[in-house]
Amino acid sequence: MPLLNKVRTVPGGSGGDTATRSLSRLRVALTLFFALDGFLFAGWVVRIPAVKQQTGASAGDLGLALLGVSAGAVITMTLTGRLCRRYGSHAVTVATAVLLSLSVALPALTRSPLALGLVLLVFGAAYGGINVAMNSAAVDLVTALRRPVMPSFHAAFSLGGMIGAGLGGLVAGGLSPTAHLLALTGVGLATTAAAGPVLLRHPSPGPPPESLAPTTESEPRGGARRIVLVFGVIALCTAYGEGALADWGALHLEQDLHAHPGVAAAGYSVFALTMTAGRLSGTALLERLGQTRTLVAGGATAAAGMLLGALAPSVWATLLGFAVTGLGLANIFPVAVARAGAVAGPGGVATASTLGYGGMLLGPPSIGFLADWFSLPVALTTVAVLAAGAAAMGYWARNAGTAQSS
16 A cells, blocks of 8 residues: 655755654644543543532443443544545544544533433544544654654553543532533643644654565454454453543542542542553663563553452552552553554554553443442452453463564
8 A cells, every 4th residue: 555645754964854853743742632632531530420410320320321432432433544544644633632622521511311421422432533543643653753652642641631630639629510621621622723733734754664565564364363353452451441440430439438529539640640650661661571571560460459449448548559550551552552563564553452442431331330230349340350361361472473474
């Protein structure tokens, strides 16, 4: 497949300097969009308890409503790849950022579980679209830079989530969900107006000419497809935990442990903080331990942390468990996506990313159903089970990607 709208970097000379500056500007702008995504998502999730009360939803009702996010995102994810190929990942990133900023205010305007579920379809469509588009743009940029900076983009998402959750915790007691989420809309539109033109002015960079090989495939096939699916499931298992903690962590602290709303909101902030720290150190960790050890150690750490977070009888022990879980999960998703790309190229990245974000969006409604059948603490232990499963699959696939599959 020919490379369309690609920047060719010429070593040396003013052309090379211009291309380098262009890549630097793209990295900054794309980092802002990752941070904005985490900020808006966290701003919504810390107000879930208030919206739940406002709509009179039970745990099961809320789980069904949150399924709207999953449904909207999954549908959009299947279409976003085509939109990126037709219009470019940069344009799709900007368009979905606008939609996400507008739709984040809608849940606070609802008064019934049905209405909540319907508006969350729109929010989920925007959230799924921007995540696929951003990751597609990031993969192109990482390849052009020839540096393993993917964890830094995901660190920006986590940092945005930490800030969004922290601010949400500060205003939870004194600001209505409507005022809070409308303020998030303003922040989102302003950030998009500032960073969007950079993406729109610069096309997606292509890989360096020497990295292009005639055997590169746009879609995985045969044995490569099976390996890609394994790494996609690893991403799904860990993203399930991130989504579950985002949507249910605050409710667990407030409902089961009777924490103050501000302290409950801090639960996701602590999780996001340790995840951000882990991702900021992700490149150094990968250089020291390697990808397989990073996957296995991360999955085992997250499993232990989530067992503590779900079953501990005190607020502070639960917060410690959330912190350990964030540290363990931090680099598993970026590593899984990178390994899928090493096996099958861009097609592998797309498949693993879609499965991973599907896990983030399917986790919250699953937790809701399990909480109705059993209890919320028991439901949250599934995060530990899947994290342990990700560690086992990471060890099983330890040799995948070391040699290019046919």
